[in-house]
Amino acid sequence: MSWYQDESLWEVFYDCMFDQASFDLAKQQCPQILEMVGHPVSNMLDLACGPGRHLLGFASFGIDVTGVDLSGYLLSHAANHFEQEQVAGTLVHSDMLAYEPKQKFDLITNLFTSFGYYPEANDNQKVLNQAYQWLNKGGSLVIDTFGKEQLAHTMEPVHLTEYDNGDLRVERPLLINNMRVFANEWILIRGNEAFRREYQHFVYSAQEMETMLSLAGFEDIRIYGSFEGDEYDLSCERLIAVAQK
Ligand SMILES: C[S@@+](CC[C@H](N)C(=O)[O-])C[C@H]1O[C@@H](n2cnc3c(N)ncnc32)[C@H](O)[C@@H]1O
Known part of the structure; x- marks a missing residue:
């Protein structure tokens, strides 16, 4: 899957x-x-x-x-x-x-x-x-x-987003396969629980x-x-x- x-x-x-x-x-x-x-x-x-x-x-x-x-x-x-x-x-x-x-x-x-x-x-x-x-x-x-150019320009090893409902999302993005693919890990911290998912997709200039x-x-x-x-x-x-x- x-x-x-x-x-x-x-x-x-x-x-x-x-x-x-x-x-x-x-x-x-x-x-x-x-x-x-x-x-x-x-x-x-x-x-x-x-x-x-x-x-x-x-x-x-x-x-x-x-x-x-x-x-x-x-x-x-x-x-x-x-x-x-x-x-x-x-x-x-x-x-x-x-x-x-x-x-x-x-x-x-x-x-x-x-x-x-x-x-x-x-x-x-x-x-x-x-x-x-x-x-x-x-x-x-x-x-x-x-776009790939903007991503390569702004990507940080770890990125944190705070939502109005108090959720925190930690991201750990990478550009892999000769920068063809954006691979990211999301960790959502909600109250005392944490949910972790990984995804990847092609990214284009x-x-x-x-x-x-x-x-x-x-x-x-x-x-x-x-x-x-x-x-x-x-x-x-x-x-x-x-x-x-
Ligand atoms: C980031 S969400 C964006 C949803 C929507 N376009 C929006 O602006 O709110 C990505 C969406 O792509 C759908 N998706 C992913 N792969 C798909 C596929 N092969 N065929 C149809 N939908 C797909 C997911 O189910 C999800 O709804």
Whole structure:
């Protein structure tokens, strides 16, 4: 079993990864994404949608939303949010490479570092190839992850995050396999308990991301360092790729 198939990871870390502030932030990011793509969007697909944070945001613009995720646990959270906010949308419990959409989309997203998880490098390329096939002509793919350059620039041997609910998360990150792979260890300290998990995924430079998108068939490829559209450089915190079919 790969680390991302382990439901207990999402269960243990849910409260700190997907707190209310993260839902509020996702709602802010949706109009920023629509502005970045710069064309009308009537339907969208969020690949690896997790608890549906962005689906809720896009639905508030009247967009027909579909989310695919491997975690039944996270999808149950998404379903609860849909019910609470009376959002009509489609949630699909599937590996994103096994998903078979019944329609094409104006926008496909993959957000909050959900790319590069497949241990076989070519499977990550396949995600881009499929997204290209599933887009309408003129539609866009948006990937939000962190970039290899910024990671190498800012990585500390040990990093500590303190959450509003009192949880502490200790991280011990590494760049391994000739800096192709980001390997991290998370230790969550909650009260008197500690939970430890390890994960690893591919991490890409802006140039590598551009090459992969181009191989998938995308033509207009732009890389930003934030949802505000800042330049991608060593001062930024994200790598955001916008690619049009
Ligand atoms: C860091 S979370 C991000 C969730 C969501 N995009 C967000 O912004 O809240 C990564 C997500 O990727 C999903 N995931 C990982 N591998 C997947 C796969 N092969 N197919 C579908 N979903 C996958 C996980 O279940 C999890 O929901």
